[in-house]
Amino acid sequence: MTVKNAFYAQSGGVTAVINASACGVIETARQHPDKIGNVLAGKNGIIGALTEELIDTSQESDAAIAGLRSTPSGAFGSCRYKLKSLEANRREYERLIEVFKAHDIGYFFYNGGGDSADTCFKISQLSESLGYPLQAIHVPKTVDNDLPITDTCPGFGSVAKYIAVSALEASFDVRSMAKTSTKIFVLEVMGRHAGWIAAAGGLLEDHDIPVVVLFPEIEFEQEKFLANVKAKVEQYGFCTIVVSEGCHWPDGKFLAEQGTRDAFGHAQLGGAAPVVANMIKEALGYKFHWAVADYLQRAARHLASKTDVEQAYASGKAAVEYALAGHNSIMPTIVRTANSPYAWEIGKADLKDVANVEKFMPRDFISEDGYGITAACKEYLYPLIEGEDYPAYERGMPKYVTLKNILVPKRVATEFEVK
Numbered sequence: 350m351t352v353k354n355a356f357y358a359q360s361g362g363v364t365a366v367i368n369a370s371a372c373g374v375i376e377t378a379r380q381h382p383d384k385i386g387n388v389l390a391g392k393n394g395i396i397g398a399l400t401e402e403l404i405d406t407s408q409e410s411d412a413a414i415a416g417l418r419s420t421p422s423g424a425f426g427s428c429r430y431k432l433k434s435l436e437a438n439r440r441e442y443e444r445l446i447e448v449f450k451a452h453d454i455g456y457f458f459y460n461g462g463g464d465s466a467d468t469c470f471k472i473s474q475l476s477e478s479l480g481y482p483l484q485a486i487h488v489p490k491t492v493d494n495d496l497p498i499t500d501t502c503p504g505f506g507s508v509a510k511y512i513a514v515s516a517l518e519a520s521f522d523v524r525s526m527a528k529t530s531t532k533i534f535v536l537e538v539m540g541r542h543a544g545w546i547a548a549a550g551g552l553l554e555d556h557d558i559p560v561v562v563l564f565p566e567i568e569f570e571q572e573k574f575l576a577n578v579k580a581k582v583e584q585y586g587f588c589t590i591v592v593s594e595g596c597h598w599p600d601g602k603f604l605a606e607q608g609t610r611d612a613f614g615h616a617q618l619g620g621a622a623p624v625v626a627n628m629i630k631e632a633l634g635y636k637f638h639w640a641v642a643d644y645l646q647r648a649a650r651h652l653a654s655k656t657d658v659e660q661a662y663a664s665g666k667a668a669v670e671y672a673l674a675g676h677n678s679i680m681p682t683i684v685r686t687a688n689s690p691y692a693w694e695i696g697k698a699d700l701k702d703v704a705n706v707e708k709f710m711p712r713d714f715i716s717e718d719g720y721g722i723t724a725a726c727k728e729y730l731y732p733l734i735e736g737e738d739y740p741a742y743e744r745g746m747p748k749y750v751t752l753k754n755i756l757v758p759k760r761v762a763t764e765f766e767v768k
């Protein structure tokens with residue numbers, strides 16, 4: 350087999366464990382020097398390939414790469430940048446092939462969510478037609494847990510654990526103050542169209558915490574919601590609400606919609622928690638506090654799920670092994686083989702079945718009234734948040750790795766402007 354270099358890039362919103370997948374890719378590649386020469390990482394995702402800013406991971410020690418397994422966020426920089434179709438922007442694809450040819454890259458590992466799967470699929474399909482065969486493997490990542498076919502997505506288990514634990518601790522706080530002070534705590538979590546993260550808040554009821562969960566899959570009905578909250582406060586003295594950023598009115602408008610859009614054309618969200626909290630205050634008069642988990646939920650490596658870390662690493666490792674076995678245009682998947690005790694293995698899915706497909710919460714995972722989760726959902730969630738994988742600490746702070754990120758010399762004479 351001819352020795353080729355590999356390109357690896359991180360895409361979209363980062364997670365507590367995406368670097369564990371990077372670690373899996375790079376460590377596994379280093380075990381096969383007869384097949385993979387070097388792993389070049391894109392600085393700031395796919396943009397690094399377009400601008401020929403390629404990070405030389407061979408400059409990093411084995412210890413530094415191993416440290417990625419316990420370091421949050423994207424070590425090489427990520428981006429929100431979706432390649433258009435070949436017809437709409439041929440120059441981007443020709444530029445990618447030009448850069449890959451110049452650096453003898455034969456493997457393409459793209460670590461991201463649904464939009465990244467689409468990009469990876471396009472590149473796998475078009476590279477040969479543009480005269481440069483390239484094995485493209487998508488490495489799954491998304492806190493939203495909305496990729497199809499795979500049982501879960503690396504990144505989700507850790508954010509679910511953070512939300513469940515943080516909401517539980519905050520609920521204990523509210524409970525202790527409810528007699529004379531705050532009776533309502535509202536926590537806003539990520540999840541544009543799928544309520545998987547919000548569902549983790551539903552685990553609070555197993556700790557005798559009155560909780561109302563607002564899912565994107567369930568249309569928001571104000572009067573019904575307020576009646577539910579009022580009943581819980583009258584019974585327990587307080588109530589916790591976990592609201593997904595994608596919660597919407599019957600007409601489809603998001604509670605949190607700001608009227609702006611991101612680089613992918615998605616509506617920019619943020620602000621469902623204060624909307625809900627003020628609604629309760631005006632209608633019921635209860636004193637409240639609210640919080641938006643935002644970056645905290647996806648960056649909390651100190652509270653990562655051990656299951657999630659192991660699956661993230663295994664996904665990166667499998668991506669390289671699948672490529673070396675000759676596979677192309679696929680994504681490693683997590684296959685659940687048993688619930689009790691929980692067991693899983695790595696499988697694979699064709700990217701044509703993954704790209705542009707979202708996985709939503711099944712209706713039988715959501716309680717009949719639409720404000721909680723069912724036993725089936727709990728059976729699904731608990732194994733994914735199980736186990737602790739604490740990073741090493743020094744002077745009370747986690748020892749996270751910052752790589753040198755040295756760029757290889759450019760070989761293409763022309764510059765490229767990302768528009």
